[in-house]
Each structure stands twice: as structure tokens, then as C-alpha cells.
Amino acid sequence: MKKLSFYLILSTLFFIGCNGVEFSPNQKFRSGTPENVNNTEIAKLQNKTPGSRIRIAVSGDTQRMYKEAQLFVDQINQRNDVDFVILNGDISDFGQLLEFEGIYNIYSKLKVPFISIVGNHDLVANGPYVFRRMFGEFNFTFNYGGVKFVCFDSNSREYNFNGAVPDIAWLKPNLKLDNGVSNIVAFSHIPPNDADFDPNLRTVYESLANSTPGFLASVHAHQHSPDKTYKPNSNSVPFIITNAIVNRAYTILDISNGQIETHPTSF
16 A cells, blocks of 8 residues: 555656656656765764764664654754764665655754665665765775774675675775774675575675674664574674664664664664
């Protein structure tokens, strides 16, 4: 029913006259669509002065839940303790420009920077083109407060499990400490223990994470269920899977003194 309503909205927008809003489901870009949002937001983050604790609000799977996204933004804006927000994939549901713009228009009202990561739903239809032009590359890193954040595409199924996603060849040189950096946290949409993650690369990625000095956690979304953490073995770093905006939930990550804590939050 929700999908039907969405397509009815798209059809209505498409046929509105010249004095209204015109939209085609096949549209990739239009005048006024923001570009390179991640670079802009990371630049804002670099202008902040980090404290001894880094606090991140991790949100994922907005997927047309505009009301819920607005409630999330309102709650974060009422707090004074969040350094930045991670939008951990599935910004859209059908890879449509209208969906990306709808969520951007809401998240752009945040009083703190937000960084967006590609999800599997963002890779359907024209989604790959829209995401790249609007937000930036699928694989990227940034540093803040002595922590390196490694963000990458783990949506293996959308590439027919071709052995190239996640891109281990890219991850190996990037999962390394930079000058002035003590720890690493990774973010991607699909968790390694999920059926949508390439099974031939699960152990490869988990082993890489576990062998990386300073690696604190790998953080994911996608499963739309209460927060959970798994460890492949007793000495493993944690692989954290957070809840979804569609469930009116997000997760606070606290990083301090080389430790990471999670705080599931409902709204």
C-alpha cells in the first residue's frame, strides 16, 4: 500500500502543469539539487573543536519515512551533545531523485554536520548516479578528534556478488592509522553477517578489521531490528548493527579513551 501511494504521488507530480512542480521518475538531476554534500558536511565538521568524547548519532534506513526523519532531526536539534550524524544508507527506497531530495531537505536542517553512506536501495534505478553527484563517492574517509572514519559500499548483492564489493583492495590501504589518529571506526550499510554481503568476502573483511591496529568497531544498518552486536570470535572487535529510522530509532555512539559505547535510542 505504501509503495502504491508513493507511485501515485510520483505520477501526480509528473503531470502537474508548468506553474507547479514537474518531476519525472527517470530524472537524475535538476536545477537546485545539491551537489557534493558529503564534502560540504565534512568541511563543516573540520571547523568544529572536538572534546575528549566524540558523540555520533547513527541513523539508517530513512526510505520515504519523511515524518520519522523530521522527528529524528527535531530530537537531535534539541540535544547539545552530538558532534555529527551518520546517515548509514538506504536514504531512498527506489533510487529516485525525489526521495534523495526529500531526505536531504529534512537532514539539512540539522544543527550539526551529517555524512551519508550508500545503501542497497540507493543503488537501484538511477540511484547510483544521483547519490554520486548529490553526496559523493561510495568509498571515502575523514578524520575527526583523533579518529579515522572509513565509510564504504558493502551492498554486494547489487553487484551480483562479483567479488569487488566491498572493495578490499581499497579498504586495505585505508584501514590504516594516519598521523594524529589513534583509532578507526568503519561504517557501511550491509553488515558482514547478512545474506546481502558477499559471503566470500565476509571472513576477509572481518579478519582485516580484527588485524587493523586501533580498529574500534564496524557499524552497519539494513536489518530494521533492535540494535545488536556480534563478534566472530572472543577476541574480535565488535560488529554493530543499528536500528532504523523507519522504526523511529537511532543509536548514539560514544568514543573516548580508545573505547566505543552504544546507546540505542527511540523517539
